[in-house]
Each structure stands twice: as structure tokens, then as C-alpha cells.
Amino acid sequence: MQEYFEFSLGARVLYKAGLARELGDVLDELGVKRAFVVADKGVAAAGLLAPVVEGLTSSVEVVGILDDVPPNSSVRVVEAGAEAVRAAASDVIIAIGGGSPLDTAKGMRLLATHGGSVADYEGYNVIPGRLMPMLAIPTTAGTGSEVTSIAVILDEADDRKISLVSRYLYPDIAILDPELTLSLPPRLTAATGMDALSHAIETYVSTENNPFSDSLALAAIDLIATHLRDAVQVGSDIEARGKMLLASAMAGLAFSNSLLGVVHALAHAIGGKYHIHHGTLNALILPHAMQFNSVVASERYVRIAWAMGVHAGGRSDKEVIADGVNAVRTLAADCGLPIRLRDLDVPEEALPELAALSVVEPAIFNNPRIASEEELLELLRAMW
The missing domain is CATH 3.40.50.1970 (Rossmann fold)
Known part of the structure; x- marks a missing residue:
């Protein structure tokens, strides 16, 4: 702490x-x-x-x-x-x-x-x-x-x-x-919901995390893992809509105090150049960032996996974290969101410039793992 x-x-x-x-x-x-x-x-x-x-x-x-x-x-x-x-x-x-x-x-x-x-x-x-x-x-x-x-x-x-x-x-x-x-279309419901999930996960592992933001972030992760699919697939579900609205606010309160990390550094750089919806970018980047950061914040990513509904079952932290990352990736896919930068018309030749922009983006400075420009380029290539 x-x-x-x-x-x-x-x-x-x-x-x-x-x-x-x-x-x-x-x-x-x-x-x-x-x-x-x-x-x-x-x-x-x-x-x-x-x-x-x-x-x-x-x-x-x-x-x-x-x-x-x-x-x-x-x-x-x-x-x-x-x-x-x-x-x-x-x-x-x-x-x-x-x-x-x-x-x-x-x-x-x-x-x-x-x-x-x-x-x-x-x-x-x-x-x-x-x-x-x-x-x-x-x-x-x-x-x-x-x-x-x-x-x-x-x-x-x-x-x-x-x-x-x-x-x-x-x-x-x-x-x-x-x-x-209630009238928000499924694609936007999905993208904005994954945006809230990225806020909760990033702030929970941020270098500025604290017990208050931790509690809000974990509660938000649980709510989103439980209710986002229903909000996307049954748009008239007022309970699911309400739970997602609460989760978004909880995650917002958490990250407003404990800040964010590499997901938002990359998303701000890409979104600034190509004007892609922010939540769509965050959903795509989030699993890659979780894998990247988990080597320095394993205990926190295990706790995130639990909040996503993953059961440890006596398995190693590495296995639990992998299931947590897959749970996030599956949630985005179930909601119909893209999983590759190429599908968002980001050209491969732009990746070096995007890495250079991301490494100086303010959000990067609270990421739990220090990221070099070369490492960010590797991440971008993996998600392209």
C-alpha cells in the first residue's frame, strides 16, 4: 500500500x-x-x-x-x-x-x-x-x-x-x-462497457492504487463481467443497464484517483491519429496490456481474474492470470468487438510512430511495468 x-x-x-x-x-x-x-x-x-x-x-x-x-x-x-x-x-x-x-x-x-x-x-x-x-x-x-x-x-x-x-x-x-x-446500440454498449472495464483493471494495477480505489475497481470488474453481455444482447434489460452505469461510475471514481496506464497511453496515441472510438481501442489493447504487466503485478492480476469469474482451483498464478486475460478477450469477442488493429484501418507502417507517441503519453507514467518504445512497438505489432 x-x-x-x-x-x-x-x-x-x-x-x-x-x-x-x-x-x-x-x-x-x-x-x-x-x-x-x-x-x-x-x-x-x-x-x-x-x-x-x-x-x-x-x-x-x-x-x-x-x-x-x-x-x-x-x-x-x-x-x-x-x-x-x-x-x-x-x-x-x-x-x-x-x-x-x-x-x-x-x-x-x-x-x-x-x-x-x-x-x-x-x-x-x-x-x-x-x-x-x-x-x-x-x-x-x-x-x-x-x-x-x-x-x-x-x-x-x-x-x-x-x-x-x-x-x-x-x-x-x-x-x-x-x-x-436503453437506446444505445449494441456495438456502442459493448465498446463503452469495455472502456469501463479497462478503467477498472488499469487503475487496480496502477502505481497509484490505494484501498479505496481498489474496492471500487474490483466491484466494477465484477459488475461488468456479470452484466455487460446482457446489456449488449438484450438492450431493454434495465437491470443490466443500471448495473453497467454504476460500474462505469465506480471505475471512474477509482481511476480519477489512482490513474491509468499503458492501455490508455496506446489508445490516446492511436485515437489521436486515427480518430477511432476510444472504448473500441481499449477493448482491443486491454488483453495485451494485461499480459505485458502481469510479470510485475501477478498478485493483482490473480485478483482481477477472480473478479472476472475465474476460479483458481489450486492452479498456479500464471494459469489463473492466463484465464483472466482470456476472460477479458472472450468478453470483448462475445460483444462483437474487433480484436486486430488492422480491422480498424490502422496501417502497419504507422506502428513505430504510434510507439514513439505512446512512450511520452502521460498515462504511461503510472503503469506498473516500465515500458520502452521498443516494447510498446512489440505490443502494437502483436495486436496489429
């Missing part, structure tokens, strides 16, 4: 089916009057935006809506959105959607409060103070962004992802409403 660690609970979390239609009292408690809503086209097309807006009380006015956030939100979108928030004199942001709208809203409230550009706040604990209020309402069970102190924004000019990490980025309130995830 760490000699010293810090754990923050961050957002106030509210869970209830149908809760997103009843936000008036929540906003009244914050004392806000002028709401700016952030979402994406998928949320609007699925009819998820209207009930939230219509459910606001007469004391809260919607003064602006940004409903076309792209799948990989960018510096351009964040900076234009922040200007719109300032122009509308909004005093609260309500973000609805997956990781991209939620991270976009975090960036918008940062710039609307403190000014400047996204790059000014890159890194850890650079943000100088508190931000304007924000409600985060996830419509996917994956990123956990509704409860994290992290935002990742694409810098389109340099084809890289900018990571912002600060306790001030926690949303004030997270609204977990499983009804909002």
Missing part, C-alpha cells in the same frame, strides 16, 4: 430510473438560473435531450444549446462553446451524452471561468481555482466522465489528445439514469 495517498469523492452522485426528467429541484439547490446544455447529435436524435430540457422548472431558463459535439471533441469545439457560454451569461452547464460531450462541457466551463486556451491547462493540477457549476448526465456506461477529475480533448492541429487533470474538473452533480442508456 502507498505510504501516502489522497482520495477524492468528487461529484455528488444521484441514481434513479427516470431521474433526468426531474432536474428542477437539483438545479434549485445549486441556486442557478441560466442553463447552457451540451450534447451530441446522437443524443438529440434519440430523443434524450428534450425530456431533460422540458423537465426543468420555470425558475431555470435554457439560454443556449450545443447539440452537435463530435465523437472526438476538439479544442476548436471547446473554445467556441466556452465563448457561447460567456455570451449567454450562463451560470450552469448541463452536459448530456457520452465521454465526448461530458469532456467538452468540462473544457467549456474551464475556459468560461478562467479564460485562455485548452493547452494552457494541459497536465496535472494546472487549473487555478473552482469552476462554474456543472451537471453531468451520462447516456453511455463507459467513460465515467460524470465523476472524474479528467478531461481529454483532441488537438486537431497536432493529431494528439490533450489531458487535463484537476480536482476542479469534477462535475458538481452526476445524474445516473439507466433509462437514458
Whole structure:
């Protein structure tokens, strides 16, 4: 265990089916009057935006809506959105959607409060103070962004992802409403669920792990191993949807405190260059990363295997870990996700550049095993 660690609970979390239609009292408690809503086209097309807006009380006015956030939100979108928030004199942001709208809203409230550009706040604990209020309402069970102190924004000019990490980025309130995830298509349900699993597994073996994050991570792994297949294959299963939403938030709270590792270093590098869905990349990378790291964190990977439903049965740690890795790989395959980078149109000749980008990506520094550029290239070749 760490000699010293810090754990923050961050957002106030509210869970209830149908809760997103009843936000008036929540906003009244914050004392806000002028709401700016952030979402994406998928949320609007699925009819998820209207009930939230219509459910606001007469004391809260919607003064602006940004409903076309792209799948990989960018510096351009964040900076234009922040200007719109300032122009509308909004005093609260309500973000609805997956990781991209939620991270976009975090960036918008940062710039609307403190000014400047996204790059000014890159890194850890650079943000100088508190931000304007924000409600985060996830419509996917994956990123956990509704409860994290992290935002990742694409810098389109340099084809890289900018990571912002600060306790001030926690949303004030997270609204977990499983009804909002019922319309999510199977492929996205699978990819976002595997994203949450990668968060839980990576943070459990991170160099910054602690007893609080450990407990949340293991609980999330168990929930995902138990319920993701049902959520993918029977989209109307409200219990499975609810369990996945809870698992995503648990994993988000865990990794927001104990950080991540090589999976996200590789995924950020690849996603920045080729704009591939983050959860899809994490699902593909995760088994390879588990094998790579298990030589230095075997006890933790045995515990992960148990949480995935693997029984030790008097076998060696190596055998149990191998079954744990296979359980993760099988879960992704059962959910219909790709298992090779070539299937995502990543060219083989790009692998050396991706290894070079990954070795300096901030997430790599909390990986339990030090990874050289050559070792990362080997990993990329194995998954290509």
C-alpha cells in the first residue's frame, strides 16, 4: 500500500430510473438560473435531450444549446462553446451524452471561468481555482466522465489528445439514469462497457492504487463481467443497464484517483491519429496490456481474474492470470468487438510512430511495468 495517498469523492452522485426528467429541484439547490446544455447529435436524435430540457422548472431558463459535439471533441469545439457560454451569461452547464460531450462541457466551463486556451491547462493540477457549476448526465456506461477529475480533448492541429487533470474538473452533480442508456446500440454498449472495464483493471494495477480505489475497481470488474453481455444482447434489460452505469461510475471514481496506464497511453496515441472510438481501442489493447504487466503485478492480476469469474482451483498464478486475460478477450469477442488493429484501418507502417507517441503519453507514467518504445512497438505489432 502507498505510504501516502489522497482520495477524492468528487461529484455528488444521484441514481434513479427516470431521474433526468426531474432536474428542477437539483438545479434549485445549486441556486442557478441560466442553463447552457451540451450534447451530441446522437443524443438529440434519440430523443434524450428534450425530456431533460422540458423537465426543468420555470425558475431555470435554457439560454443556449450545443447539440452537435463530435465523437472526438476538439479544442476548436471547446473554445467556441466556452465563448457561447460567456455570451449567454450562463451560470450552469448541463452536459448530456457520452465521454465526448461530458469532456467538452468540462473544457467549456474551464475556459468560461478562467479564460485562455485548452493547452494552457494541459497536465496535472494546472487549473487555478473552482469552476462554474456543472451537471453531468451520462447516456453511455463507459467513460465515467460524470465523476472524474479528467478531461481529454483532441488537438486537431497536432493529431494528439490533450489531458487535463484537476480536482476542479469534477462535475458538481452526476445524474445516473439507466433509462437514458436503453437506446444505445449494441456495438456502442459493448465498446463503452469495455472502456469501463479497462478503467477498472488499469487503475487496480496502477502505481497509484490505494484501498479505496481498489474496492471500487474490483466491484466494477465484477459488475461488468456479470452484466455487460446482457446489456449488449438484450438492450431493454434495465437491470443490466443500471448495473453497467454504476460500474462505469465506480471505475471512474477509482481511476480519477489512482490513474491509468499503458492501455490508455496506446489508445490516446492511436485515437489521436486515427480518430477511432476510444472504448473500441481499449477493448482491443486491454488483453495485451494485461499480459505485458502481469510479470510485475501477478498478485493483482490473480485478483482481477477472480473478479472476472475465474476460479483458481489450486492452479498456479500464471494459469489463473492466463484465464483472466482470456476472460477479458472472450468478453470483448462475445460483444462483437474487433480484436486486430488492422480491422480498424490502422496501417502497419504507422506502428513505430504510434510507439514513439505512446512512450511520452502521460498515462504511461503510472503503469506498473516500465515500458520502452521498443516494447510498446512489440505490443502494437502483436495486436496489429
